[in-house]
Amino acid sequence: MTGMNPQRKSDLLSDHVKHEIEDWLRRYPENQRQSALLGALRAVQHEHGYLSTELMDAVAEYIGVPEIAVYEVASFYSMFELEPVGRHTIAICTNISCMLRGSDRIVDHLERKLGIRLGESTPDGKFYLKREEECLAACCGAPMMQVDHVYHEHLTPEKVDEILDGLE
Amino acid sequence: MSQDLVNIEINGVTLTARKGAMVIEAADAAGIRIPRFCYHKKLSIAANCRMCLVEVEKAPKALPACATPVSEGMKVFTRSPKALAAQKGTMEFLLINHPLDCPICDQGGECELQDVAMGYGNDVSRYVEAKRVVPDPDLGPFIATEMTRCIHCTRCVRFGEEIAGLREMGATGRGENVRIGTYVEKTVASELSGNVIDLCPVGALTARPSRYTARPWELIQHAGIAPHDCVGSNIYLHTRNGRVMRVVPRDNESVNETWISDRDRFSYAGLDADDRLLRPQVRDGEQWQDLDWDQALTRTAEALKRYAPDDIGVLVSPTATLEELYLAQKLARGLGVANIDHRLRQNDFEDDAAAPLFPWLGCAIEDLERQDAVLLVGSDIRREQPLLAHRLRKAVLRGGVVMAVNPRDFGFHFPLAEQVVTDPYGMLKTLGGMLRAALDVEVKPAPSALIGVLADCESQPLHAEMVERLRAREHALILLGPSAFAHPQFTILRALASALAQMTGAAFGYLPEAGNSAGAWLAGAVPHRVPAGRAVERRGLDARAMLAQPRKAYLLIGVEPVFDCADPAQAIRALAQAECVIALTPFAGETLREQAHVLLPVAAFAETSGTFVNLEGRWQGFKGAGRAPGEARPGWKVLRVLGNLLDLPGFEHVSSEQVRDELKGQLSDDIRFDNAVVPKRDLHMPPAPSGLTRVATVPMYAGDMLQRRVPAFEAAAGAVYAAAYVNASEAERQGLAGCEQVFVRQGEATAELPLVIDPSVPDACVWIPAGLEQTRTLGANGATVELQKTV
Numbered sequence: 036m037t038g039m040n041p042q043r044k045s046d047l048l049s050d051h052v053k054h055e056i057e058d059w060l061r062r063y064p065e066n067q068r069q070s071a072l073l074g075a076l077r078a079v080q081h082e083h084g085y086l087s088t089e090l091m092d093a094v095a096e097y098i099g100v101p102e103i104a105v106y107e108v109a110s111f112y113s114m115f116e117l118e119p120v121g122r123h124t125i126a127i128c129t130n131i132s133c134m135l136r137g138s139d140r141i142v143d144h145l146e147r148k149l150g151i152r153l154g155e156s157t158p159d160g161k162f163y164l165k166r167e168e169e170c171l172a173a174c175c176g177a178p179m180m181q182v183d184h185v186y187h188e189h190l191t192p193e194k195v196d197e198i199l200d201g202l203e
Numbered sequence: 204m205s206q207d208l209v210n211i212e213i214n215g216v217t218l219t220a221r222k223g224a225m226v227i228e229a230a231d232a233a234g235i236r237i238p239r240f241c242y243h244k245k246l247s248i249a250a251n252c253r254m255c256l257v258e259v260e261k262a263p264k265a266l267p268a269c270a271t272p273v274s275e276g277m278k279v280f281t282r283s284p285k286a287l288a289a290q291k292g293t294m295e296f297l298l299i300n301h302p303l304d305c306p307i308c309d310q311g312g313e314c315e316l317q318d319v320a321m322g323y324g325n326d327v328s329r330y331v332e333a334k335r336v337v338p339d340p341d342l343g344p345f346i347a348t349e350m351t352r353c354i355h356c357t358r359c360v361r362f363g364e365e366i367a368g369l370r371e372m373g374a375t376g377r378g379e380n381v382r383i384g385t386y387v388e389k390t391v392a393s394e395l396s397g398n399v400i401d402l403c404p405v406g407a408l409t410a411r412p413s414r415y416t417a418r419p420w421e422l423i424q425h426a427g428i429a430p431h432d433c434v435g436s437n438i439y440l441h442t443r444n445g446r447v448m449r450v451v452p453r454d455n456e457s458v459n460e461t462w463i464s465d466r467d468r469f470s471y472a473g474l475d476a477d478d479r480l481l482r483p484q485v486r487d488g489e490q491w492q493d494l495d496w497d498q499a500l501t502r503t504a505e506a507l508k509r510y511a512p513d514d515i516g517v518l519v520s521p522t523a524t525l526e527e528l529y530l531a532q533k534l535a536r537g538l539g540v541a542n543i544d545h546r547l548r549q550n551d552f553e554d555d556a557a558a559p560l561f562p563w564l565g566c567a568i569e570d571l572e573r574q575d576a577v578l579l580v581g582s583d584i585r586r587e588q589p590l591l592a593h594r595l596r597k598a599v600l601r602g603g604v605v606m607a608v609n610p611r612d613f614g615f616h617f618p619l620a621e622q623v624v625t626d627p628y629g630m631l632k633t634l635g636g637m638l639r640a641a642l643d644v645e646v647k648p649a650p651s652a653l654i655g656v657l658a659d660c661e662s663q664p665l666h667a668e669m670v671e672r673l674r675a676r677e678h679a680l681i682l683l684g685p686s687a688f689a690h691p692q693f694t695i696l697r698a699l700a701s702a703l704a705q706m707t708g709a710a711f712g713y714l715p716e717a718g719n720s721a722g723a724w725l726a727g728a729v730p731h732r733v734p735a736g737r738a739v740e741r742r743g744l745d746a747r748a749m750l751a752q753p754r755k756a757y758l759l760i761g762v763e764p765v766f767d768c769a770d771p772a773q774a775i776r777a778l779a780q781a782e783c784v785i786a787l788t789p790f791a792g793e794t795l796r797e798q799a800h801v802l803l804p805v806a807a808f809a810e811t812s813g814t815f816v817n818l819e820g821r822w823q824g825f826k827g828a829g830r831a832p833g834e835a836r837p838g839w840k841v842l843r844v845l846g847n848l849l850d851l852p853g854f855e856h857v858s859s860e861q862v863r864d865e866l867k868g869q870l871s872d873d874i875r876f877d878n879a880v881v882p883k884r885d886l887h888m889p890p891a892p893s894g895l896t897r898v899a900t901v902p903m904y905a906g907d908m909l910q911r912r913v914p915a916f917e918a919a920a921g922a923v924y925a926a927a928y929v930n931a932s933e934a935e936r937q938g939l940a941g942c943e944q945v946f947v948r949q950g951e952a953t954a955e956l957p958l959v960i961d962p963s964v965p966d967a968c969v970w971i972p973a974g975l976e977q978t979r980t981l982g983a984n985g986a987t988v989e990l991q992k993t994v
Contacts, residue, residue, distance in 0.1 A: 088387055101370035106386035110375040 045097040047089060052078045056097060069100045072108050076115055085116035113168045121156035121163035123202055126181045128167055132174035141178050144192040148199070162199070211277040220273045227255055227268040230281065237281050238290060238319045240297070240404045241356040242269035245461055246365055252297070252356050254319065256289035257281045265289035287323075294324035297354050300335045301405070303328075308352065310406030313419040316354065337382050343390030344915040345397050345465055347414045353383050353407040359399040366462065367393035368596050368616030383407070392920040393616075394589040394903065397468040401451060401461075412472050412915050413449040417441075422448060425828035428815050429467035430522050430718040430808045431910060432588045434568065435817035436463045440471070440809050445830030447471045447809050457569050458817070464589040465919065466903060466910060471809060473912035474829065480791040480804035481833025491796070496834065500841075503801055504848040506783050510756045512539035516749035518768075519728050520761030521545045521717035522907045523838065524813025525822075526862040528719065528726035529734060530842035530854075531760050536733070537851035541743025542754065544730050545723035547762065548685070548716065548769045548901070548973075550983050551693040552745040557880045560736040561724035564818040565680055565712020565878055572597040575676030576620075577605045578669070580700055581630065582684025582714055583613035586903040586921060591714065592616065604676075606669055608633050610686055610898045611970055612963035621669050626896045626968045627690055627985045631888060634699040635660025640667040641706035644674065650702050652882035656695055659888040670707060679709035685716035686900055689769060691985030692889055694882065701880040711878045715818060716906065722816035726866060735869040753777040759786040760838065761805070763908055765794045766974045770983035772952035787838055789831075790908050794979070805838040806831035808909055812859040813839065820876060824863065892987065895929075895937070897949060898970045899984035905974030925977035927990060928961040928970040937990055946991040947971065949982040955993060 048056070052075075059074035075094050080086055086109050095102040109115045125145065129138045142153065145164060149157050156163040173179045176188025180195070187198055208219045213226070213235050220229035225248070230237050240252040250270035257268045260278035265286055268279070280286055298320065305311040337350040357374060360383065364370040371391050374381050385391070400410045422441040429436040429450075436459035441449045450471050452463040483499030484491045494502070507515065517535045519528055528545065535543045546552070564571075571577075571594035585592040595605055596617040604620035607613075612624045623633045639662040642649055649657045673679045681704045683697065690696050704711035715721065727734035730743035744752065750764075750773045757778065764774035778784055778798040786799040789807035796802075805811075810831040814824045827837070839859050846854030856862045902923035904916035916922060927945050934940050945958045947969075956977060964970045969988055971978050981988075 101364075101373075103370055103373035103375075103386060106375050107373045110386070111377045 043096065044089070045093045047093040048079070048097060049082060052082055053097065056094075060098070068098050069104065071098055072100065072105065073112075076105070076109055080115060084122070085119050113166075119156075120165075121160050123161060123183055124163045124165050124181075126165040126167040126171065128171040128173070128177070128179050128181075130170035132170070133177040133179060136177040138178040141180065141190050141192070141195060144195060148196070161202075209273050209275045209277075211273045211275075211279065213279045214281055222273070224273050225269055226257065226259075226266075226271045226273055226277075226279055229273055230268060230279075235281060237268045238323050239269060240315060240319070240354060241358060243358055243361075243402060246358060246361045246402075249357050249361065252354065253293045254290065254297070254323075256286060256293060258283045258286040258289075290323045291325065294320055295329070298324065298328060299330050300351075301354065302334060302351050304352070305406075308349070308406035309347070309409040309414050310352075310403075311418070314406060315404035316406075335379060340384040341388060341390070342385065342408075343396075343920060344918040345411055345469060346391065346400060347409045347411040348384075348407065349409070350382060350384065350407055352405045354405055355381055355383060356404055357383070358402040358404070359383065359408060362399055362402055363391075363393065366398070366593065367395045368593075369393045372399075390918075390920045394464055394466070394586060394921055395462055395593065397465045398452070398462050410449060410468075412469050417443050417448045425826065426453060427809060427825045427828055428823045429463060430815065431466045431470060431906060432464070432590075432718060433715045433720055433818040434459060434588055434590050435718065435815050435821065435823050436467050436590060437823070438463055438467060440828035442829050447474055447829040457567065458821070459590050462590060462593065465921070466589070466916075469915050470909050470913055472915060473909040474807055474809065476790055476912035478790050478792045478912075479832055480788060480802055480835065482804060483834065484791075484802045486800045491802075496836070499801065499803060500844055500848055503785055503803065504845060506756065506785060506801065507538060507758070507845075507849065510783070512541070514755040515540045515542065515758065516744065516754040516756070517543040517758045518547060518746060518749065518760070518762045518764070519543065519545045519723065520767065520907065521547070521715075521720045521723050522808070523719060523723070523761045524811065524859070525719060525722040525726055525816060525866065526813045526859045527760060527838040527842065528723045528728040529862055529866045530839055530846070531758075532727045532734070533853065534842055534846050534849070534851065535758070537846065537853075538849065541730060541739065541741055542749050543728055543743060544746035544749065545720070545728040546688075546746050547764075547767045548689050549693065549745075550689055550691050550747060550769050550985065552747065554694040554697060554880060554882060555729070555731045555745070556738075557883055558724075559878045559880070560874065560876065561721040561816070561820065562713035562715040562818065563721070563820060563876045563878055564714070565682070565710040567819050568594060568817075570678070571595055571680075572601070574598045574678045574680050575603050576673050576679040576709070577603065578673060578679075578681045578709070579605065579607040579609070580634065580681065580683050580696065581609060581686030581688070581690060582607065582682060583609070583611075583686070583900060584684065584714065585613065585615055587685055587716060588714055604672055606672065610965065610968065611900065614963065620672060621665065623665070624963070624965045626892065626965055627692070627898070628889065628892050628896070629965070630690065631656070631692060631695055631699065632660050633666065634696060634703060635888075636662045636666035637670050638699050638703045638706065640670045641674070641703055643667075644670065645706055647706065650698075650881075652885050653698060653702060655885055655887040656699065670703075673703075673707040673709050679707060680712060681707075681709050682712050682714050684714040686898075686984075688713075688716065689899070689984040691983070695886050695888070697880050698882045698886060701878070705879065713818065713878065716901070718907075719815045721818055721820060722814065725816060725870065734866050735871070747773075750774050750777040753780045755781060756783040757781055757785070759784065759788070759795075759799070761788060761908065762786070763788075763790075763792060763795055763911075764798065765979040766905070766911065767907070771973075771979050772950065772982045775980070787841055788908070789835065790912065803841055804831075804833060804835035805841055806835050810835070811837035811839070813837075814859075814863050820874075822863075824860075892967070894967075894987050895933075895990065896968050897982070897984060897986050897988040898964065898968050899973040899978075899981075900970070901974040902972050905972070911974070923972045923975070924957075924959070925972060925975040926957040926959040928959045928964050929968070929990070930962050930964050930966065931960050933964070933966055933968070934958070934960055939990060939992065942992050944993045946993050947981065948989040948991070949986055952981045954978060954980050958990070
């Protein structure tokens with residue numbers, strides 16, 4: 036409990052993230068600051084890779100909402116990671132169109148290639164095989180996957196290898 | 204028919220209901236039972252449990268009664284085949300993941316889920332698949348969790364946000380994985396947290412201190428009044444075989460609504476403390492010898508007769524019942540003893556003569572939520588009177604403003620419009636500045652007694668702003684709290700506050716600290732007034748003077764001087780010198796045993812009948828619920844018999860009601876409550892302090908004997924760590940940066956305490972909480988202290 040000048044929790048946020056949160060805050064009425072929460076969490080995750088409790092507390096303080104309200108939102112949406120994950124997030128769509136076009140084979144291939152199951156990260160911290168809950172809305176290019184923020188369509192195991200090899 | 208009412212029909216019964224009311228409210232008012240889990244009359248509408256589905260004519264599907272507003276000509280059917288099918292279906296879904304472990308569940312027998320399942324569900328579940336299991340969060344010492352039983356009604360979540368003012372619990376995850384909890388491991392911090400136990404309709408949240416100790420059907424319910432703050436919350440005590448097993452709230456809209464504080468809910472656990480006094484004892488050298496009551500009372504009477512009246516001091520706890528307080532002063536005055544007081548934590552008694560009949564709130568409790576502007580002076584209302592803080596929070600949510608002038612930033616669960624955090628001297632300067640600002644606007648001369656004080660105060664822009672906030676409002680109120688009562692210059696503080704109230708048109712009131720402070724004044728347990736507030740012929744010594752000028756004998760009634768008195772060091776000195784200390788007490792701890800010569804066991808809270816008068820002046824009587832252990836007897840009976848043994852007239856009461864009525868008969872029927880204080884002489888500012896000033900507030904769970912003996916309170920979030928707290932820059936100035944342990948010197952008193960850096964403490968102050976084991980050797984609030992590095 037001792038120590039000088041206790042730091043504010045929101046000091047954890049970078050200037051860039053604060054700038055982005057401000058940008059979101061501007062779009063909503065002053066008494067609806069919680070509306071900026073999704074945008075804020077996305078910005079934080081983009082920078083840190085996942086949302087630690089400390090980072091969520093920082094966002095809560097910055098926006099001015101109870102911490103639990105941030106935990107609720109962050110734990111509700113599958114796009115937010117609450118544990119550390121690999122650098123590159125690979126999300127394979129397994130919804131109906133992709134499934135009919137062989138997404139199971141792609142999942143199988145990736146799991147074998149990376150030696151991990153869906154929902155796990157490679158031990159070297161490079162890849163994270165995300166369990167995608169929803170249709171990623173690229174049915175015409177099925178089967179597809181999203182690697183970080185890029186969509187890759189018409190996948191074959193060979194194409195998947197090529198994409199992964201091209202990542203740092 | 205008024206325009207605000209509509210006609211509806213429920214199950215063929217014609218009713219009128221308020222426009223905008225929900226069907227469930229209209230049904231409740233008419234006594235028509237609709238099952239529900241998430242709906243609660245004091246919480247917002249969630250409509251997520253779907254248990255209250257009813258059929259509404261012309262609606263294609265069953266509608267939730269809690270979220271369907273009434274409309275003219277509406278026909279509702281709560282028991283039609285369609286409604287019953289909807290309710291049955293909902294019940295089946297709710298039970299899918301419920302473990303049905305009623306035989307081992309503490310809620311069994313008083314469970315809403317159990318009752319509704321019996322009334323509206325199927326006999327046998329069709330669900331045979333696996334059920335989900337949810338890990339249980341640790342919410343602290345008050346609330347036991349078994350979250351697998353949770354049905355996600357979110358009452359506890361809404362309670363936190365809407366009533367407690369601290370949103371600590373939430374629903375994280377989604378779908379099948381939703382769980383109610385805090386997400387991170389934490390002890391819930393709200394001082395009203397125990398209310399979620401009552402709100403929880405299943406056995407997910409149960410009371411930890413009483414868990415697995417009794418079944419609801421074994422308990423006998425007794426109406427009672429909570430003793431730990433001046434609100435006088437209405438409670439039910441649940442007993443089994445004469446032992447209090449738990450406490451729950453009793454509805455009283457004008458006092459505590461449907462809530463009680465954690466302190467009032469769990470303090471009963473202290474009744475079983477190890478140091479409960481079971482039989483009368485006298486000290487025989489270093490040994491304690493048991494006596495029977497006859498011998499003990501005779502010895503006590505003889506001892507009291509042995510001393511000249513002026514050599515005797517009587518200290519009575521402000522948590523004693525009205526009857527005990529009345530008989531104590533009657534006994535004292537019968538013996539010619541004028542030295543009697545209950546104001547144990549007060550330091551300055553100079554304006555006693557100007558004091559009102561009793562410290563009155565200045566309005567009704569319910570009116571607090573209608574205030575437009577409130578100024579708190581020396582008040583940690585959230586911890587001192589949690590349910591009054593709840594009312595103020597409602598006022599703030601309605602658009603009212605609350606301001607505070609405090610010796611520490613206590614932390615509030617509503618935003619403060621302005622707050623001045625300053626040392627006790629600064630509190631005087633602030634109120635003085637505000638009064639000057641008010642006089643400037645009103646173009647009025649200063650009240651003559653305050654001219655000297657105001658000469659040393661200047662009005663700053665902030666003071667003028669605060670005054671403006673009070674002046675501009677229709678319902679404004681200035682309240683003096685316990686830190687004002689304990690202020691070293693209470694007289695000046697009170698005179699300034701009273702004058703400020705007069706100038707701004709605000710009402711003026713008090714927040715006394717103890718459960719029966721108001722009753723103690725009415726009963727005449729003060730050295731300058733007999734019962735009903737009439738002046739005495741010869742004034743006795745007040746609580747502080749009785750210890751500053753040690754007496755030869757003391758009668759202590761429900762008092763542990765080192766924890767309850769303003770200046771423990773002084774109390775220790777005075778009692779060590781005394782020849783005879785007689786204590787009427789439910790508990791005899793180590794320190795009391797060191798000081799006392801005769802110990803008489805009396806019944807504690809919940810074990811005696813009596814009356815508490817709350818800060819509105821509301822007389823609330825109660826009967827004994829539990830049985831006093833051993834040979835302990837109700838305090839009023841012990842005092843009455845003592846009166847008989849001393850041959851004093853007027854001690855023939857056979858019931859506590861008779862004692863109460865005797866006092867009531869002395870009060871005139873048309874009492875006018877008026878808090879205005881006009882000082883009797885010219886006042887002057889004290890010299891500005893040099894060095895560090897001790898701020899000594901009493902923490903939430905240290906206020907009286909019973910609270911100090913509750914094991915669960917020690918681990919509660921509101922428990923205060925005994926330490927010397929200073930802010931970072933003050934630590935720097937004192938050369939204590941990085942120091943972890945300090946030596947505290949207050950006059951001749953010393954203690955060694957951890958040093959804690961705390962930004963809530965103002966400059967030039969050190970906050971050392973009072974009423975704690977580790978600080979009980981120190982002195983009074985507002986005095987100078989020195990801190991030194993320990994070597």
